[in-house]
């Protein structure tokens with residue numbers, strides 16, 4: 001699944017849980033659950049993969065920035081805790097996919113082989129699932145995160 005969708009789902013987790021440490025842990029777990037569901041992928045070449053991955057990585061980073069800014073502006077009594085929870089949810093959800101960029105940029109693997117093998121084995125990827133799966137998921141996660149942050153912000 002696109003890392004942008006992991007970021008968005010992590011924001012949903014963080015806004016729903018509203019506790020930073022559980023948000024991080026559930027965020028990490030959510031990554032593997034979402035990767036095991038049907039999603040876009042199965043690239044024709046490494047070059048194709050990298051083209052998608054770079055655009056996706058930058059989009060995910062931008063989305064993380066926009067959501068962090070939005071949650072810091074939420075008029076919640078517990079805004080700091082809500083913001084920490086949402087940010088850590090997003091970080092946890094994106095973290096498993098950081099192995100590839102770390103390997104390309106720093107020539108280092110972040111996770112043990114057993115984790116990377118598991119991560120690779122659970123993927124349910126196919127081409128032509130961008131609109132039907134990734135865009136639908138992105139819309140659902142974005143609307144849910146916005147509603148939860150707004151609702152949580154309005155409470156108390």
Ligand SMILES: [Zn+2]
Nearest residue numbers: 001035096097
């Ligand atoms: Zn992944």
